[in-house]
Amino acid sequence: MSGLTAGAVLGPVTYDVTRADLVAYAHASGDHNPIHQDEEIALAVGLPGVIAHGMYTLALVGRAIGEWTGDAEVVELGAKFVAPVVVPAEGAAQITVEGTVGETSQDGLVALTLLITVGGTKVLGAPKATIRA
Amino acid sequence: MPIDATLVGRAFPPTAPREVTAEAVAAFSAAVGGGSGAVPPTFPIVVTFAALQDFLAAVGVELSRIVHGDQRFRYARPVEIGDELTATLTVTSVRSIGGNDIISTSSEIVDASGAVVCTATATIVHRGGAS
Numbered sequence: 091m092s093g094l095t096a097g098a099v100l101g102p103v104t105y106d107v108t109r110a111d112l113v114a115y116a117h118a119s120g121d122h123n124p125i126h127q128d129e130e131i132a133l134a135v136g137l138p139g140v141i142a143h144g145m146y147t148l149a150l151v152g153r154a155i156g157e158w159t160g161d162a163e164v165v166e167l168g169a170k171f172v173a174p175v176v177v178p179a180e181g182a183a184q185i186t187v188e189g190t191v192g193e194t195s196q197d198g199l200v201a202l203t204l205l206i207t208v209g210g211t212k213v214l215g216a217p218k219a220t221i222r223a
Numbered sequence: 224m225p226i227d228a229t230l231v232g233r234a235f236p237p238t239a240p241r242e243v244t245a246e247a248v249a250a251f252s253a254a255v256g257g258g259s260g261a262v263p264p265t266f267p268i269v270v271t272f273a274a275l276q277d278f279l280a281a282v283g284v285e286l287s288r289i290v291h292g293d294q295r296f297r298y299a300r301p302v303e304i305g306d307e308l309t310a311t312l313t314v315t316s317v318r319s320i321g322g323n324d325i326i327s328t329s330s331e332i333v334d335a336s337g338a339v340v341c342t343a344t345a346t347i348v349h350r351g352g353a354s
Contacts, residue, residue, distance in 0.1 A: 105256060111254060111255070111256070114250070114253065114254035115251075115254040115255065117250065117254075118247070118250040118251040118253070118254045118269075119251065119254075119268055119269055119272060120269055120272050120273060120276075121268075121272050122286075123286045123287060123289065124286075124287050125287055125290070131287055135287055135288060135350060136350065137290075143291070144290075144291035144294065145265055145268050145291065145294060146254075146255065148265050148294060149251075149254075149255040149257075149263055149265045150255055150256075152255075152257075152263050152264040152265050153255055153256060153257040153263070155264070156257060156259055156261055156263075156264075157257075157259075161259055161261040163298075163301055164264040164298060164301075165297070165298050166295070166296065166297050166298070167264050167265065167295070167296050167298075168293065168294055168295025168296060168344075169293065169294070169295075170292065170293040170346075171290070171291050171292060171293060171294075174290075215293075216293075218295065
């Protein structure tokens with residue numbers, strides 16, 4: 091994959107997430123947990139409001155990597171969900187993804203250093219993404 | 224209701240095979256705003272989530288009391304349209320912290336030939352409290 095020079099800066103890109111996106115994602119993924127759709131239930135189980143699926147945020151990381159690398163093969167992707175992404179009833183939450191390209195290993199793999207934030211707060215911890223160069 | 228720690232090491236039955244259709248991939252991509260036509264790397268969550276739901280049903284836990292702690296995928300090869308994927312979930316640890324159960328799982332995702340496509344590890348948090 092050309093254009094992936096070690097140290098190259100990726101992004102930042104910011105994506106909007108609306109409640110309608112969460113409904114579409116629930117249908118597409120099969121994850122109909124009501125905490126991602128129903129304010130009353132989210133509050134009842136002690137959450138600050140309707141939150142995005144953690145996997146929605148991780149999917150946006152996958153989207154960003156695809157956009158940056160021309161859909162390079164991803165060999166590893168993961169993160170901890172360290173802060174809820176609260177999605178308002180009106181408008182959108184904004185998730186920002188940025189990163190840096192690491193060195194290419196002997197077996198042709200490139201680790202990306204990533205930072206995923208909402209309003210300056212990290213929402214994914216220990217994000218790990220490795221692609222084939 | 225705390226989660227039974229004797230579940231550790233138990234493998235749950237494989238999920239029903241799920242075909243990766245162009246329509247399913249398009250719907251998944253559209254939901255997260257992508258549109259390149261490539262299969263999104265997190266697409267295998269569709270089968271791991273099915274495995275998780277089977278697990279939650281088996282242990283009698285309500286989905287609304289679950290939040291996702293972490294998720295990692297290691298891919299042996301990219302998922303392709305036409306693949307038929309099956310996930311087998313194993314519970315790798317159960318811990319109880321502050322009234323919450325922290326459940327770690329590993330799901331092996333195989334194709335129709337039985338070859339491993341992806342290994343997905345996840346930690347889910349069962350929020351205890353007044354239920």
